Amino acid sequence: MTDTTATPREAAAVRPLWHVVLVRPETMTFVLLILGIFIGSQISPYFLDVAYILKSFTLYAEFGMVALVLTMVIIAGEIDLSPAANMALSAAIFAFAQANGVPMPLAILIGLGAGVLMGVFNAFMVIALQIPSIIVTIGTLTAYRGLAQVLAGDQSIRVPEWYIGIDKVMVLGIPLPVVIFIILSIVLGLVLGLTVFGRQIYLIGTNEVSARYAGVRAKRIKAALFILMGFMSAVAGLMTASRLGSVRYDLGLGGELQMVLMAMLGGTYIFGGRGTILGTFLAAWLLVIVSTGMIVANWLPATQLCVLGVLLIVSIIATNFIYSRTQR
Template identity: 80%
Template sequence: MTTVERRSVAAGRESAPPRPLWHTVLVRPETMTLVLLVVAVFAASALSPYFLDLSYILRSFTLSAEFAIVALVLTMIIIAGEIDLSPAANMALSACLFAYAQAAGVPMPLAILIGLGAGVLMGVLNGLMVIGLQLPSIIVTIGTMIFYRGVAQVIAGDKSIRVPDWFIGINNVFIVGVPVPVVVFIVLSIVLGLVLGVTVFGRQIYQIGTNEIAARHAGIRSRRIKMILFILIGFVSAAAGLMTASRLGSVRYDLGLGGELQMVLMAMLGGTYIFGGRGTILGTFLAAWLLVIVSTGMTVANLLPATQLTVLGILLIVSIIATNAIYSRAQR
């Protein structure tokens, strides 16, 4: 599927005249995201004056900050030509293990380590199957998505496990007026944006996604880089799971249920090319804000959660179509 796509894209590339600068700058998926973001802010503030209040938006952002954090790493994985649908289940299982351990009397720091370690292990397991055994990441991570959440259900049952009071409320801790999850998101965006944009490691990720065989011939250790990405997303998912536990005050096996849709949606809305090789952290960063404005707007407009699901599903499909269209235009 992927190879066919790439070939047909490559066919139209032969005699490209140099493009004007404005074209290069403006015809980019991130521009589309930015325009949509501005439109969304205007539309939302027409809906309710609260949207002009920055602290209200920041508060709303904490509701999906965990997914947004994972979406940043997911962006890198998609750019490298793979995908991971299991992070939301990973969040649930790490959080359940953490909560279960501390409820069983394990000291807090150790319980947190257990949670984070479990996340890393889950990333390693995905990576081993995708890279070591060369199985398609799409289907492997569907399998592990079901498996991880299933194990979480075995551990926690249908009950919810409380976490200690002092652990609750990371979303109510502020640094310079900004809630901690948002700070984490912004800092991680800057770090990963720099890694992807200006380091050799980052550029190699793009090369792997564009043409893995060529990248390997050029001496890029693609397997190692992909493994690092899978371990990274495992760790970040676990951290996001713990943050969710802290925000909610208790852990159930259905923590973050359906989060994979939001994560993939953030990456796609931000202009990450689903077939790999293109995309930026900036795009995902903007898309995360866009999504928060849209979902908060829908909540303010009293739309049922189910209706919001419909809108998110449509957004996902429209955003891939639009991104593909922009990239195939840029090819000409």
């Protein structure tokens, strides 16, 4: 952002490696994570149990997957508040289709397709019509969940027995959703960190106009991110349907807060241009540790709301502070 007169050579000389590591926001997330585990073990004797924590993570893995993509969207300078509603609507469409006799594979495709379409619609409003993504996705958040409610009423739609229980499938002792989340983190981490595409996302978020002048197809990349967001939300929605065994319109209600929280806690800069997949990955674990710690200690849900709200605000203040002190 701000121009300093230091040449790159000089900057490298005055900032040793430990300094660079220390001022990275992921470091803050990691420290908080350790702190969270410690506090959790103090407030409840039942908390420190790897199997339990992994199991609890399955409840957040779907949000975590979407948060990874959301991180990329935020780095590109946009935001999407509609994914939780997208999860509900694509899951409802999937469940509605299969309940009305559509064969399962086709129903799954329809559900995923619906998610992609919702992503396309967001992309159209934001990129083609240039309406700010914040307000567009507040609108689609209401509309998508509303449509799910129109489609399913307040009825639970059952899914077939064989489809139920993705969270009970174990890979090397780790629940499948957690494995999927970890693999997705690695893949997206590599894409964002090592590929040209990834660098272009950072460039767009830092300065879209100069990115365009540098030959980056900003609109196309942003549209791709919104569509990927829609697709990932649908995947998450279908996974949630498998975990719950049924779909109701209120699936994932309020999940947008958790997703934004994961990205923010992981050090993603809300104005774009900065952030990493590793940060969001760690933040997802942090959120699970904090939430399950409070729940297993039988803390009032009100306290949990307060802690989550404060965490969100504190994490953006901290991230802004770190970035304003260092120019990366």
